């Protein structure tokens with residue numbers, strides 16, 4: 001058992017102690033946090049739908065019609081018409097046979113991996129995958145092998161060159177990757193992953209939590225962005241995960257795939273079976289958000305204009321950005337102390353961007369994770385750039401050896 005007091009002290013001393021900010025009022029680009037309004041560049045509400053009037057109205061109407069609690073898990077009496085309508089709409093939007101809703105993305109990843117893999121199987125995962133994919137791997141008891149970020153050559157080597165025919169009894173292979181990497185904003189090499197999966201008889205699962213709603217002309221995500229359409233997308237990536245708490249501004253998640261996959265998951269995914277269904281009203285709110293995300297292309301266009309403006313401005317300032325076409329634009333600080341000081345400097349100037357530290361990201365890659373929303377204005381991006389232009393320099397190595405400041409957040 002962990003010694004709580006000494007563990008907490010160690011976290012403080014390492015600059016890794018975290019504190020929650022207290023928000024009042026709605027999520028948005030100018031949230032009221034700890035009693036003060038700030039210009040925020042750190043939420044995943046990329047399309048500005050979390051407090052959209054039509055989404056709020058759908059939630060309110062849904063609660064009036066269907067109550068609040070779902071009362072039970074989906075397999076008892078919790079499965080409601082509202083859930084089914086959202087599943088059908090998501091399946092139609094993505095061009096998949098069927099979709100299954102989960103209460104969160106974390107639970108979707110746990111449930112899907114646990115259901116698809118077991119002892120004797122191998123799970124091949126990008127080293128920068130989201131934590132929930134890693135946890136799913138552990139729950140499944142499959143052998144987890146992690147390949148260096150986006151390194152498809154290494155993946156190929158790991159899988160070996162021998163072709164496995166379907167049904168071979170040596171255990172199956174599941175390749176798992178984020179579609180858009182949540183802390184870096186870059187895309188997975190999905191075409192190469194699909195080719196490798198096809199050549200080796202492995203199954204490819206993509207978690208597109210940060211792609212759905214944002215990438216592709218229709219907002220269908222990383223696959224659309226990379227040129228895969230309905231049937232091709234299904235063949236290349238038979239298991240697709242999306243979440244509703246990011247671009248769609250609500251809460252929940254889903255897996256999209258063949259009817260057979262969904263039927264199997266309903267029987268076997270423990271994080272689906274053994275938990276209370278999402279409130280039906282939330283499914284109605286998500287359906288309203290999906291309609292907006294699918295039809296209001298202007299939101300996506302605005303978002304991509306803001307991203308382009310930021311990247312051009314950052315280049316002029318000589319800031320080094322990752323190769324990211326998404327609203328996630330990390331600014332690398334390296335050490336934890338620099339990341340915290342930068343975040344504090346921005347906050348002193350009324351701008352909120354959280355510092356992301358290990359273990360969320362690898363050692364030595366602490367960063368500011370800047371994210372954009374369609375609700376930002378051009379002037380907001382300019383204000384961010386003006387402030388970044390005055391960012392304090394990194395300290396010398398020697399100065400860094402001072403104990404990390406007790407900047408508690």
Ligand SMILES: *Cc1c(COP(=O)(O)O)cnc(C)c1O
Nearest residue numbers: 104105106130182207209243245
């Ligand atoms: C946020 C995120 C999740 C978890 O989704 P929640 O609905 O917030 O639980 C899963 N995968 C990735 C890649 C994410 O970024």
